[in-house]
Amino acid sequence: MPPQVVVLGAGPTGLALALKLLQRRDAPRVALVERASQVGGLAASFTCEGIHLDYGSHRLHEVVRAPILRDLQELLGADLLHRPRRGRILIQGRFIGYPLAPLDLLLNLPPSFFLRLGLDVLASPFRRAALDGDGASYAEVLRARLGPTLCEALYFPFARKLWGLPPEEIAVEQARRRVSADSLSKMIRRVVSALPGIREPGAGHGYYYPRQGFGQISNALAEKVRQLGGEILLNTELREIVLAGEQVATLRLGSSKDRADGPLQDLRPDMILATIPITELVAAIRPGVPQAVQKSAASLRYRAIRFCYLILDTDRVTPYDAHYFPQTDLCFSRVSEAKNYSGAVEPRGLTALCAEIPFWPGEEVGELSAEVLAERVLRDLERAGLHIRVPVRHVLAKRYDYAYPSYDLAFAEHLAVVRDYMATIANLIPLGRQADFAHDNLHHALEVAYAAAECLRPDLSWDKALWARHRLTFAEHVVVD
Numbered sequence: 229m230p231p232q233v234v235v236l237g238a239g240p241t242g243l244a245l246a247l248k249l250l251q252r253r254d255a256p257r258v259a260l261v262e263r264a265s266q267v268g269g270l271a272a273s274f275t276c277e278g279i280h281l282d283y284g285s286h287r288l289h290e291v292v293r294a295p296i297l298r299d300l301q302e303l304l305g306a307d308l309l310h311r312p313r314r315g316r317i318l319i320q321g322r323f324i325g326y327p328l329a330p331l332d333l334l335l336n337l338p339p340s341f342f343l344r345l346g347l348d349v350l351a352s353p354f355r356r357a358a359l360d361g362d363g364a365s366y367a368e369v370l371r372a373r374l375g376p377t378l379c380e381a382l383y384f385p386f387a388r389k390l391w392g393l394p395p396e397e398i399a400v401e402q403a404r405r406r407v408s409a410d411s412l413s414k415m416i417r418r419v420v421s422a423l424p425g426i427r428e429p430g431a432g433h434g435y436y437y438p439r440q441g442f443g444q445i446s447n448a449l450a451e452k453v454r455q456l457g458g459e460i461l462l463n464t465e466l467r468e469i470v471l472a473g474e475q476v477a478t479l480r481l482g483s484s485k486d487r488a489d490g491p492l493q494d495l496r497p498d499m500i501l502a503t504i505p506i507t508e509l510v511a512a513i514r515p516g517v518p519q520a521v522q523k524s525a526a527s528l529r530y531r532a533i534r535f536c537y538l539i540l541d542t543d544r545v546t547p548y549d550a551h552y553f554p555q556t557d558l559c560f561s562r563v564s565e566a567k568n569y570s571g572a573v574e575p576r577g578l579t580a581l582c583a584e585i586p587f588w589p590g591e592e593v594g595e596l597s598a599e600v601l602a603e604r605v606l607r608d609l610e611r612a613g614l615h616i617r618v619p620v621r622h623v624l625a626k627r628y629d630y631a632y633p634s635y636d637l638a639f640a641e642h643l644a645v646v647r648d649y650m651a652t653i654a655n656l657i658p659l660g661r662q663a664d665f666a667h668d669n670l671h672h673a674l675e676v677a678y679a680a681a682e683c684l685r686p687d688l689s690w691d692k693a694l695w696a697r698h699r700l701t702f703a704e705h706v707v708v709d
């Protein structure tokens with residue numbers, strides 16, 4: 229029997245959405261279409277020499293809503309571990325505990341840094357008063373909120389590296405989505421609350437992590453989807469969305485292995501829930517979208533990322549889960565040690581580091597071999613003071629083209645044009661990180677999926693009013709790092 233609902237993309241959003249639909253008493257027939265050879269998208273894992281490896285540092289944050297956490301605990305059982313956070317960040321040439329810890333800060337940063345921070349606190353009311361309305365850019369808002377010292381040491385170089393733009397060219401929305409501290413004094417209070425004795429449970433000092441890598445969450449969701457009769461078409465990608473008036477009449481799919489010339493498979497579902505990049509969605513529409521929509525979609529850009537993995541001949545190379553590097557002269561933004569996320573002891577005598585290297589599609593780094601990338605990573609680890617003195621058994625590299633949506637100063641205008649057009653197609657709903665062009669965490673992705681499942685009526689039409697209400701809450705999501 230052909231599916232009544234097709235979910236495009238089997239990342240966490242698509243999987244959780246399909247599962248929620250299949251768990252309904254009036255469950256429709258659901259198929260997921262996934263380009264990759266495995267489920268999980270950015271939140272997938274793979275195994276190399278017995279080590280579970282993620283696509284960069286991934287953890288389930290403690291702020292996950294209770295009903296979602298309960299569902300995940302039910303799915304994963306004792307495999308969903310609760311772990312203490314143990315990271316470091318390189319600031320002013322010194323490694324400091326991250327999340328920031330007061331004692332560590334005092335012992336490692338020069339007194340002049342604290343003096344400048346103190347002056348920033350004193351000047352805070354004047355900076356805020358001078359801010360024009362909501363501010364014009366990420367740089368302006370953060371400078372007003374947090375002061376120049378933290379911005380120059382931390383937030384601005386990180387922004388340049390992760391999102392590939394000068395902070396003056398990044399939209400204010402990015403500050404709202406990505407920086408939870410809205411004042412320097414609040415940030416200082418948060419750091420002080422990390423002192424033993426003051427620390428509260430759920431204050432961000434721990435996280436949840438599956439024993440077999442972060443991708444175990446998506447794998448468990450996929451297993452349940454299949455058990456309930458859902459179909460997951462792997463290695464299959466969207467080629468065309470054929471419209472008849474204001475409805476999708478046909479979805480044209482093809483194998484992602486034989487790209488352009490393979491046979492096509494046509495589906496005619498009642499509803500399509502799309503979690504794939506909005507730019508790909510627009511490009512697939514036939515007979516084509518209005519020129520203004522095309523132009524706006526072409527202006528939306530995603531930052532890509534390379535993941536470079538070093539497999540090392542030792543049990544453990546650091547006691548830390550992740551190291552954060554804001555410095556723009558180091559090629560990576562973060563380096564994580566996979567075994568430290570779950571506390572795995574096995575495999576003995578082997579560990580792995582994963583370096584995250586953001587880039588713009590078309591830049592040279594996207595095409596470098598794993599070996600050349602690893603040479604750069606090893607060179608920069610040395611320069612950063614993280615010395616690797618053990619043999620590198622081998623290296624590998626992966627690439628994800630849709631890592632971060634780029635919030636440049638014009639993105640909101642372009643996104644609105646694209647969204648308004650998409651809203652005219654009754655049975656095609658874009659949602660999730662990629663289709664909604666949103667910065668999010670996994671717990672947000674699951675929230676969106678749960679909410680979307682409520683909006684599909686039993687007759688497979690979409691409850692637009694309920695969806696609009698849910699979207700107001702999505703707009704409040706702030707990413708946890």
Ligand SMILES: Cc1cc2nc3c(=O)[nH]c(=O)nc-3n(C[C@H](O)[C@H](O)[C@H](O)COP(=O)(O)OP(=O)(O)OC[C@H]3O[C@@H](n4cnc5c(N)ncnc54)[C@H](O)[C@@H]3O)c2cc1C
Nearest residue numbers: 237239240241263269270284286287465466660661669670
């Ligand atoms: C470096 C990095 C680290 C992160 N760390 C954390 C963390 O610690 N904690 C946390 O909670 N979140 C983290 N996140 C965010 C988390 O990865 C996302 O919230 C989550 O993956 C979003 O799920 P999604 O299903 O919406 O999108 P995705 O995971 O991107 O899934 C989209 C899916 O669509 C598929 N697809 C794309 N195009 C097509 C097509 N044309 N046809 C068919 N299929 C297609 C893709 O292959 C993919 O499987 C991190 C993100 C990044 C970039």
